[in-house]
């Protein structure tokens with residue numbers, strides 16, 4: 557397949573790896589921001605092919621994982637109400653709230669539907685004018701344009717029975733929070749290509765300068781990631797800290813102008829709570845005053861729902877790159893994709909799910925490629941993790 561197969565070329569991968577090995581002379585720690593990159597790294601065993609002194613730290617880039625528990629509980633409360641059709645992307649349905657998940661609300665009679673686009677939810681609202689239709693609008697900058705467009709369309713078409721439960725988050729404030737944490741070990745970033753395809757790269761040079769870290773925008777295929785790593789370690793070894801775009805087939809410096817305009821029209825920046833991390837100033841979006849009538853939190857009066865995380869789950873430490881998933885005592889025992897305690901085990905982009913799916917059960921486990929031949933992940937686990945999600 558064009559634009560996929562050529563980014564899996566083993567000979568090119570070997571050359572990039574040789575270059576990385578020849579470049580690295582000291583210990584370095586890079587964080588890949590995006591959960592899609594984490595899955596690609598673990599799936600292809602990329603981290604195990606790098607020099608021992610080069611560590612990849614998994615960042616808080618899985619949209620499902622960072623959606624706060626209280627927002628899940630708000631979704632559960634709204635979805636259980638009579639007369640409501642609650643629409644969501646598939647992998648939110650298994651994320652545990654306090655005591656239950658959306659699948660359980662559905663099995664108890666709630667009208668919970670999986671859709672592949674927020675516009676599908678708007679169509680449900682158009683065809684069911686006597687029902688309240690809510691779309692669970694979570695995710696990073698990647699999903700914000702489609703959600704903004706849907707609210708814009710709802711107003712343009714006069715569809716008043718549609719609303720959005722919004723929990724959008726933004727990457728640059730999270731990068732800043734990671735760098736400010738006293739225990740931070742990150743020395744460079746692989747930035748998420750799909751986020752930058754919307755937002756461009758203009759927010760990153762100030763961060764690279766302030767924290768003296770290279771930031772390399774890259775994609776999700778093995779060669780994308782290796783090229784991102786190669787450029788980042790070259791900068792580190794050379795004492796540089798610049799923003800580089802290693803994903804030019806999708807990312808322009810100024811981003812996607814129509815998408816940015818729609819975000820600007822519909823959303824405004826707000827503080828957001830990140831699951832397991834806490835509140836990060838100006839790290840998210842909410843509907844602006846002009847579109848507040850479409851805000852499901854306001855319409856269903858669930859603004860005051862407050863919750864506490866399960867004590868056994870260490871996903872906050874996983875999301876901040878402080879521990880690897882298999883360091884959590886519940887990993888693979890109490891917590892599996894079938895019985896997840898935290899969102900990082902549920903989501904198709906969660907780090908705990910990646911480690912479970914690709915059999916990284918203990919530190920120093922064999923390379924994913926070898927393990928795939930000897931001990932494939934249980935089919936049930938694979939099915940549970942690989943639910944389709946257009947989130948990014």
Ligand code: SF4
Nearest residue numbers: 870871884891898908
């Ligand atoms: S393995 Fe499960 S309990 Fe442990 S951090 Fe991951 S999601 Fe939480």
